[in-house]
Amino acid sequence: MISFFVCLIVLVAGYFIYGGIVDKIYGPDDRQTPAVRINDGVDFVVMPRWKLFLIQLLNIAGLGPIYGALAGAQWGTSVFLWITLGTILAGGVHDFSVGFMSMRHDGASVSELTGMYLGNIMKTIMRIFSVVLLVMVGTVFAVGPAGLIALLIGNQGGSGLLTNTTFWLALILVYYFIATFVPIDKIIGKLYPVFGICLIVMAVGVAIGIFTHGYSIPEIELSNLHPSSTPIWPMMFVSVACGAISGFHATQSPLMARCCKTEKESHMVFYGAMVCEGIIALVWAAAGSAVYARTGGLTAGLTDMLANGQAACVYDICTKTMGGFGIVLAMLGVIACPITSGDTAFRSARLVIADWFKVDQKPYLKRLYLCIPLLLAGAFISQLNYSVVWRYFSWSNQTLAMIALWTASMYLYKNASNYWITAAPATFMSAVSVTYFFCAPECLHLPVTIAYPVGIIAAIAFLGIFLFSTRKTEITDKKKDNRHGHLHTA
Template sequence: MITLLVSIAVLIAGYFIYGKVCERIFEIDPDRPTPAFSRADGVDFVALPRWKSFLIQFLNIAGLGPIFGAVAGAMWGPVAFLWIVLGCLIAGGVHDYFSGMLCIRNAGKSFTEIAGTYLGTPVRLVLRILTFVLLIMVGVVFFIGPAHIIAEIVDHEFFTVGIISGCILFYYLMSTVLPVDKIIGKLYPVFGIIFLFMSAAIFCALFYYDLPIMELQLSTIKNFHSGGTDYPIFPMLFITIACGAVSGFHATQSPIIARCLKSEKEGKPVFFGTMATEGVVALIWAAASMSFFGGVGELNVFMSENGGNAAVVVNKVCNELLGPIGGVLALIGVVVAPITSGDTAFRSARLLISDVFKISQKSMMKRLLLSGILFALALLISHTDFAVIWRYFAWTNQTLAAFVLWTIAVYLCQQGKLYWLALLPATFMTMVVVSYILIAPEGLFLPHPIGYGVAIGVAILLLVLFFRYRLQRRSPDS
């Protein structure tokens, strides 16, 4: 229990201290008009209260990520606590704060367009494709999953997966095309509060039942995963726990709320604050998963018996620790939360396409046309094996995070600011995503020495290119 309490305390302190460092380095201007006012259109650019912006951003970036990722990540043992805390502050907080603030400074543009400004046109094209694929996969994953869960709960011949999927997609369409303050602005704050209440209730239950949580010690910093050598801590854990540590998906959501903030002062609590809050949620669920079944070994057995389905863990933990109300909270956690990430994924995809092709979104007809194309593509992809979609979603997500961190590093370099803030996590995440795709069973499944060697080589190459770029900028002849 000490590890959990200390970890939460470090995240809270990190928000105030490291978040302030990021804010000072960025040099906010409270008097600078934000896109919510300079480009107000009543659809996507709408000024919202800070508390509402916080809850919307939190639910946008959270979804199932900090729960399912933490449950699966807990299979590696207490080292998950270490990654959540360090990843959240050093990588995730920097990633979310600067990507959000750069969106504000660039008229609320999608981050792919901003990245192209600093990394060049070829990277912009790659990121457009990568981001679009990620958003569509998130949308697909987060309507197929909830549809299956609802069908199992209702268990009625009329409410088939197809019928429920259609209902969810209709809701997605409405939340994608209607002004941000109509559905998202009204429902998200309510669901966000419920989501946080569920996590707080689980946290209290851990103390009430005095569940034995394995502490983080030198002797417990090892691989407890039942997959053994096929699932080493590096890079598997760092791909599995994304939301709650660092997630490229967050950068795709930043433009939505960057168009709604009323002042640059709101950037720290909304962008860095939601990342820290998500980290706390991930810590709670990692602790609950490790302790509820009696230990990490027992968690591994339960996950293996249930096909690695974290939803079963969430449902069991909520129902048995919280009683009847736990069932309702579990339903919200595994159904409502993913739906509220799926709809904003499609909305972000619409904004991305409109930014790329410079299509005004004031017209409802244009919004419907773009959304129709997105949903047709999503339905096509939905026929793919769900497990395949999920595996590559995780890798695509962290690959995007690496690109975002490199963009921030170059931006800080151009501004003559402390670029190491982003350079270190960018280099680390590069090694994570390269090694993962090379050695993972669902990747190329190469021998580990080869995968690690190539990953280190790619990271060194990018560092050399970065410092070469820095020297060229400092040269008086350049």
């Protein structure tokens, strides 16, 4: 139990200390932000900082820090370390970087930022990758809540259409269409702060319930406790996803970058929301570790419950830690909050495509042309195997985060700043993503004896390419300076 509180303190301290370092390196100033300079009344709208924080939290959180943390807890309490250190050193830096860069470039989406700093080939890859990921995220955050609503109504004695998951899924997709289409301050700006508070209250309620109901949180142990002996590396690092670092956040941060009144809000809105999400993930990982008994020292109880469905596991933890009040919070926190992350996923996809093809989003008809195909794609994916979609979503998350961090590293280099705060986590996430791709069952499924060395070599190679690129850029810039100097002398 001491480990849990130590990690909690480190997360809070990390916001002020390491978050302050990141803020100083990027150097926000008083220049006009896109929200002030462009302000189109649709996507570029100035909103208060407290509202931006809660909307950002809900955008990036939803089911992510809950489902991911519970999945990660299957490997044992070593997941506490990844959630804590990943949030401070990687996730918070990642979210801050993308949000800040977006503000410096007229609210550009992450794919456009990638093109500016890593070239057109990477921009095209990132555009396709972003849209696919966002549609998968929107789908994941529709199927999960739909299943939970049907489960809750069934458990309360309901029957018929109201216990049909497909019925609720259809309603959620209709809402997604509306929220994706209308100006950001009409629905998102009004509802999100309320549901963001619900997400926080829910985590606090679970944390208190753990102690008041006599559960004990195990201390951190580094051994692998997964019942199937699935390796910690890289599986746990990908499964946790949103609770430590997530490329999905790179698609969401530009939404709020288009609504910030000043760059100085970056620390609280972007880094702060990620730390808050890390705390939420830590609570849920602790709940998964404490509520379910171990069998032979392994987390069989949690794994068996997750096998019944992630929604069922969340419902079970809420009722065991908070009783009847937990059911209400489960309704609000694990239904409304994921839905409100899903709609911004589709909204982000619309904006990525709009940036890609230079489609003005102020006219209603042009927004309609993009919204309808995206929601139809989501409806199709929702009929696929949920667990498989979640695994691809998790890997896509970490791969996109890797690319975003390399983009931020080049931005910092070109602005004469300390690029190691992004290059170090970028190298680490490169190893995670490549290793997972080579050994995961849904990917190449090669032995770890092959996947591990390949992942490490790839990460070193990516770092080498980055350092070579900075050296090459430095030489080119010096030649340009010398050429301009000779012309000036002449």
